[in-house]
Amino acid sequence: MNTFRMKLAAAPLALALALGLSACGNNQAEPENAQAEPGHEEGEADHGEGEEGHAEEEGAGERVTIPAEAAEASGIEVATAGPGAIEETLNLTGRIMLQPSARAEVHAPYAGPVRAVLRNVGDNVRRGETLARVESAESLQTYAIVTPIAGVVLDRQTNIGDVTSDQPLFVVGDLSRLQAELNVATRDIGRISSGQRVFITGLDGATRVEAQIASVLPTADAHSQTLIARAPLSTSQGSTLRPGMAVRGAVVTAAQQAAVAVPRDAVQTLEGRSVVFVRVSADTYEARPVTLGRTGATQVEILSGLAAGEVYVSENAFLVKAEIGKGSASHDH
DSSP states (O other): OOOOOOBTTOOHHHHHHHHHHHHHHHHHHHHHHHHHSSOHHHHHHHHHHHHHHHHHHHHSOOEEEOOHHHHHHHTOEEEEOEEEEEEEEEEEEEEEEEOGGGEEEEOOSSOOBEEEEOOOTTOEEOTTOEEEEEEOTTTOOEEEEEOSSOEEEEEEOOOTTOBOOSSOSEEEEOTTEEEEEEEEEGGGGGGOOTTOEEEEEETTSOOEEEEEOOEEOSSOOTTTOEEEEEEEEEOOTTOOOOTTOEEEEEEEEEEEEEEEEEEGGGOEEETTEEEEEEEOSSSEEEEEEOEEEEEOSSEEEEEESOOTTOEEEEEOHHHHHHHHHHHHHHHHO
């Protein structure tokens, strides 16, 4: 494999000069080759030297130079290779739901006609905020219908002029307090218990949240014959998870130590081989072919190619791969 160095922001003029110098070098080499032809022994020596150089090229990995400032701005992070836990997981499917205490059905305590409706589906509300006003049929006084929790109005089942009943007028939910409800087959009941770590992933693969199994319901669903394992989620304000969404859950059931382990995203595929990008200097990265072992929920074992103590790209390794790809295209051209 050819070894090359490439600046992240190389100017076209510099590339043209490099190509020109390379062409000049090739032209100057022709007379020397012509003089070497009469001497068979010299030719053999040159051939042996060429084989040695070829072997060096095959043993070296492709390299790319990325200035430290550019790497930091791109979010490229490095870590020191060392031991890690390879976690065995059990994959489950399920849905995102509101935690029981994060959902409130708002009723009218006294029967009577609805005189005002102040909030609609999708509105954000504060705890104690008025959602509607109802006139009591007994006292003929109007009183406020307020929400007991802060959140979003998920449902509205009333209009002005309606007479209240025992049905809820509104449903309010706190979308920051969600939980994954995962389906556990009867054959796997013994492998799932409270306290286990679980990685919740949306079907789009973009959203990934770490949580913990809080409980496993004691009864099975009559239709699916599965038990429900609940894992409360701590989600940020910008989270894309919503109640009702289908998700996958990878429950960690066991863990084994590996001498060298790296994050799964640190391993990239380059020209059909698994590689890890090793930082060989302050701003130079080498694509190092590696042999993979066991794969866990977040880590993968490295059997060879990366030694403990070496510094490698642990975050956004795909960006380094992209830069090497740009250099390969330029070199082939």
